[in-house]
Amino acid sequence: MSIIFYYNNEDRDVVESQLRAELPEHQIAIWPQTNQSKYAIVWNPPEDFFDQQPDLQCIFSIAAGVDHLLDHPGLPANVPIARLEDAGMGEKIAEYVLYGVLHAQRSMTHYALAQGAEHWDETPRDRHAHKFTVGILGIGAIGSVVASRLLLNGYKVKGWSRREKTLDGVDCYHGQEQIPAFLSQVDALVCLLPLTPETTRILNREIFNQLPKGAYLINAARGRHVHNEDLLAALEVEQLSGALLDVTEPEPLPAGHPFWHHPKIVVTPHVAGPTQASESIKQIADNIKRFEAGEPLSGLVDISRGY
Ligand code: NAP
Ligand code: GLV
Numbered sequence: 029m030s031i032i033f034y035y036n037n038e039d040r041d042v043v044e045s046q047l048r049a050e051l052p053e054h055q056i057a058i059w060p061q062t063n064q065s066k067y068a069i070v071w072n073p074p075e076d077f078f079d080q081q082p083d084l085q086c087i088f089s090i091a092a093g094v095d096h097l098l099d100h101p102g103l104p105a106n107v108p109i110a111r112l113e114d115a116g117m118g119e120k121i122a123e124y125v126l127y128g129v130l131h132a133q134r135s136m137t138h139y140a141l142a143q144g145a146e147h148w149d150e151t152p153r154d155r156h157a158h159k160f161t162v163g164i165l166g167i168g169a170i171g172s173v174v175a176s177r178l179l180l181n182g183y184k185v186k187g188w189s190r191r192e193k194t195l196d197g198v199d200c201y202h203g204q205e206q207i208p209a210f211l212s213q214v215d216a217l218v219c220l221l222p223l224t225p226e227t228t229r230i231l232n233r234e235i236f237n238q239l240p241k242g243a244y245l246i247n248a249a250r251g252r253h254v255h256n257e258d259l260l261a262a263l264e265v266e267q268l269s270g271a272l273l274d275v276t277e278p279e280p281l282p283a284g285h286p287f288w289h290h291p292k293i294v295v296t297p298h299v300a301g302p303t304q305a306s307e308s309i310k311q312i313a314d315n316i317k318r319f320e321a322g323e324p325l326s327g328l329v330d331i332s333r334g335y
Contacts, residue, residue, distance in 0.1 A: 029320075030055040032065035032081060034073045035090050043090065043305045050313035069312055071096065071303075078102040086110065086319055088312045090303060092117060092170060094329050095223040095250060109329040115311050116304030118173030121248050124300035125162075125174050125218050126181060128272040132216045132244035133160045133183075137270035137292050144291065155215070157182035163214035164188070165230070166221035166249065167195060170301065174220060186210055211238040216246060223250040224334030233258040242269045248300040251277030256287075263292050274300040 031054050035043050047069065048056060057063040059073070062080040070077070071090040077100075078084070084104055089097055089111040097109055131137070135153040142149040162178050164171045167187035172195055175185045179197045186199045188210045193200050201210035211217070217239060221227045231247065232255035245268055247254055256277065262268040270292040276285075279298055287293050315326055329335065 029053075029067065030057065030063040030065045031067045031069055032057050032059055032061075032063065034059040034068070034070045034077060037071065037303065039303065039305060043303065043309065046305045046309040047313075050309050051316065054316075067316060073097075073100065075101060078104055086316075086325070088315060089329075090308055090312070092301075093222055093250060094335065095252075098329075098331065098334060108325060109331065110312075110315050110325045111327045111329055112303075112308055112311060113327045114169040114173060116307040117301035118170045119177075120304070121170050121220070121301040122174045122177035124248055124274065124296075125246055126177055128218070128244070128246040128294075129160070129162055129178065129181075129183060129216050131272065131294075132246075132270065133157060135269075137244075141291055158184065160184065160215050161186060161213050162216045162218060163210060164198075164218045164220055166219065167193060167198065167200070168220070168222075171218075171220040174218065186214060207235075208238055211235065212240070214239055214243055216244040219245075219247045219249045219253050221249050221253060222335035223252055226334070228252050229255045231255060231259065233262065236262040236267050239267070241267055243267075244269050245271040245273075247271070248274045251275040251279055260286060260290070263290070268292075270294070272296075274298055 033047060033056055055063060059077060064083050065081055066083060066085050068081060068084055069088045069090060079102060084107050087097060087107055087109045089109060092112045094109055094111050097103055133155055138153060161184040163186040164175055165188050167175060167189050175187055175195055175198050178185050187195060188201045190202060192202045219231060231253050259271060272294045274296045275298050276287060281287060281295060287295050319325055
């Protein structure tokens with residue numbers, strides 16, 4: 029069977045050779061080559077990607093998030109989409125979030141500002157991990173791995189999802205009506221939601237104002253979850269003490285954007301959970317085998333809800 033592949037990240041060659049090794053019996057075309065493919069394996073395909081692909085039977089996202097497909101103007105209707113489920117990214121994002129939580133708990137933004145002012149400030153600011161609450165928006169495949177890591181490090185963890193959920197050791201909330209209770213007493217808010225019409229700009233003034241004053245924000249999901257102006261305003265009035273942003277809108281962040289030099293913002297270039305080539309391609313190859321055997325796809329996206 030033939031596959032069309034589009035993936036333009038730095039590690040493209042590694043991912044491609046992994047793909048050829050996992051699926052030796054398939055003919056693989058690298059876009060813009062075309063081969064009337066049955067399957068597309070993609071991350072962020074260009075606008076005309078689907079134009080020459082009338083026979084697609086399934087699209088596999090080399091990413092957990094599928095906004096790059098659902099927002100695509102040429103996405104064919106009625107073709108199932110399967111996404112990556114954890115595939116090793118959860119552990120990497122857990123490290124990233126732990127770094128941000130430690131930064132917040134140990135008041136590193138405050139010390140960086142004091143250093144800039146040559147000010148030796150010994151005011152005690154430390155809080156014990158067991159008295160520091162991390163709230164995770166989105167406790168799915170990745171959020172639940174992050175929650176486990178934070179619990180292992182002694183933090184109190186709250187989680188918020190769309191549907192009711194239980195996770196060992198995590199104080200779980202769901203739905204809009206429980207958001208005020210979820211946000212109260214959260215010292216660091218972590219976003220690991222998919223980007224959907226319901227979650228776009230969810231990190232806005234209304235949410236920030238329900239957090240305790242001085243809470244810290246970590247966004248490792250999508251830049252469009254953040255209302256940028258509201259974030260800058262919340263930092264200005266010290267409603268938020270700082271933010272760690274792995275994702276921005278737009279990406280890459282353009283020269284002169286206020287986030288670049290903001291003293292309370294740390295920006296990283298969408299690297300919190302890099303694709304783990306071997307686990308990702310193995311997961312996709314297993315899914316193709318499942319599809320060909322007539323079995324249900326794993327990680328099937330519900331297009332109507334957007335994730
Ligand atoms: P997932 O398994 O689909 O989990 C999504 C979670 O968000 C679920 O708990 C879901 O609730 C919840 N959710 C969705 N819409 C909601 C809403 N309207 N209200 C409340 N909760 C809602 O997704 P995942 O695999 O963990 O990935 C999450 C996101 O991480 C991806 O979409 C992507 O944007 C981001 N990501 C970033 C990187 C990076 O490098 N920065 C890497 C990988 C992924 P239910 O449990 O009730 O469905
Ligand atoms: C990366 O951002 C992903 O969604 O996997």
